[in-house]
Amino acid sequence: MPRLHPAVAAVRLAVRRELADLPAGATVVVACSGGPDSLALLAATVHESRAGGWRVVGVTVDHGLQEGSAEQAARVVEQMAALGADETAGARVQVVLDGEGPEGAARRARYAVLDRVGAHFDAAAVLLGHTRDDQAETVLLGLARGSGARSLAGMRRRFDRYRRPLLEVARDDTVTACQVEGLDVWDDPHNHDPGYARVRVRRAVLPALEEHLGPGVAAALARTAEQLRADADLLDDLAEVEHARLVRPDGALPVAELADRPDALRRRVLRLAALDAGAPAAELLHEHVRALDALVTDWHGQRWIDLPGPLRGTRADGLLRIAAPPVA
Numbered sequence: 001m002p003r004l005h006p007a008v009a010a011v012r013l014a015v016r017r018e019l020a021d022l023p024a025g026a027t028v029v030v031a032c033s034g035g036p037d038s039l040a041l042l043a044a045t046v047h048e049s050r051a052g053g054w055r056v057v058g059v060t061v062d063h064g065l066q067e068g069s070a071e072q073a074a075r076v077v078e079q080m081a082a083l084g085a086d087e088t089a090g091a092r093v094q095v096v097l098d099g100e101g102p103e104g105a106a107r108r109a110r111y112a113v114l115d116r117v118g119a120h121f122d123a124a125a126v127l128l129g130h131t132r133d134d135q136a137e138t139v140l141l142g143l144a145r146g147s148g149a150r151s152l153a154g155m156r157r158r159f160d161r162y163r164r165p166l167l168e169v170a171r172d173d174t175v176t177a178c179q180v181e182g183l184d185v186w187d188d189p190h191n192h193d194p195g196y197a198r199v200r201v202r203r204a205v206l207p208a209l210e211e212h213l214g215p216g217v218a219a220a221l222a223r224t225a226e227q228l229r230a231d232a233d234l235l236d237d238l239a240e241v242e243h244a245r246l247v248r249p250d251g252a253l254p255v256a257e258l259a260d261r262p263d264a265l266r267r268r269v270l271r272l273a274a275l276d277a278g279a280p281a282a283e284l285l286h287e288h289v290r291a292l293d294a295l296v297t298d299w300h301g302q303r304w305i306d307l308p309g310p311l312r313g314t315r316a317d318g319l320l321r322i323a324a325p326p327v328a
């Protein structure tokens with residue numbers, strides 16, 4: 001028997017490990033763009049499903065943003081069926097560009113479809129093909145934005161129904177696995193467009209880091225993310241407990257007790273308080289939390305601080321409150 005190629009073995013092993021808890025009969029949805037990562041993921045999932053006894057559903061989403069996208073989606077549906085998926089689906093979405101960039105809008109539309117497909121099939125897992133290199137790019141982009149530990153912690157391995165089995169697999173391996181298995185992969189033109197920061201990181205920044213610092217930078221960044229994620233998860237859990245302990249029934253927080261808490265915990269409690277008061281998570285920035293924190297640690301009689309919502313943070317009578325501004 002010919003020996004299994006190491007790249008194919010690496011992808012299959014990652015899938016086997018990530019899905020080890022699924023019972024026979026479970027439905028696994030694989031989100032497949034037709035690119036090397038998700039095609040390798042689908043091929044490995046179909047292979048592993050024979051031993052696992054799972055039903056594999058391949059789904060591709062046509063964002064309708066590029067010429068010929070419908071034909072491309074139809075081709076992926078055929079490929080998924082040929083690879084042995086038990087069921088396949090192609091969904092066309094309407095990407096609404098309201099303020100955010102096309103990439104973000106496409107992602108939102110895609111996840112809305114995947115959510116629905118996952119629910120429709122009562123899927124035990126919906127798989128995404130993000131690799132170790134995607135993770136390294138995410139960490140570098142977070143680092144460049146100067147965001148906190150949460151975004152440096154990169155992508156989560158699991159959330160809701162979603163799982164990312166290839167988060168520790170190198171992109172080189174998914175590309176090689178597709179070559180070895182004779183899969184005809186789609187080369188998304190967006191992956192070459194230097195207008196996207198992620199593309200610049202992929203094509204220029206990471207190769208330069210590897211050239212000057214030695215190989216293994218992507219793997220090191222992904223490992224860093226893993227460690228930071230564990231730390232960030234712990235701090236977030238502690239902050240939830242602390243917030244629940246401190247918050248009064250009317251939502252106010254006692255300043256003296258907040259001031260006693262370590263910075264990392266206090267700022268997280270303040271962030272939770274702002275979210276509880278209705279601040280939109282996507283708009284609540286580090287600078288807002290710092291301004292709130294100044295009401296506790298750098299109090300010099302500030303009248304209020306503005307938060308997205310719009311909301312106001314105020315301090316009075318030893319209590320910190322976050323609420324909508326009074327109607328003029």
Ligand SMILES: Nc1ncnc2c1ncn2[C@@H]1O[C@H](COP(=O)(O)OP(=O)(O)OP(=O)(O)O)[C@@H](O)[C@H]1O
Nearest residue numbers: 031032033034035036037038059060061128129130
């Ligand atoms: N059009 C799509 N239809 C279904 N799933 C998708 C689609 N685009 C992306 N995904 C899912 O999201 C994952 C990450 O997508 P992203 O665009 O970041 O990477 P990619 O370079 O397209 O990956 P791939 O090599 O699998 O195409 C993909 O691996 C796949 O699981």
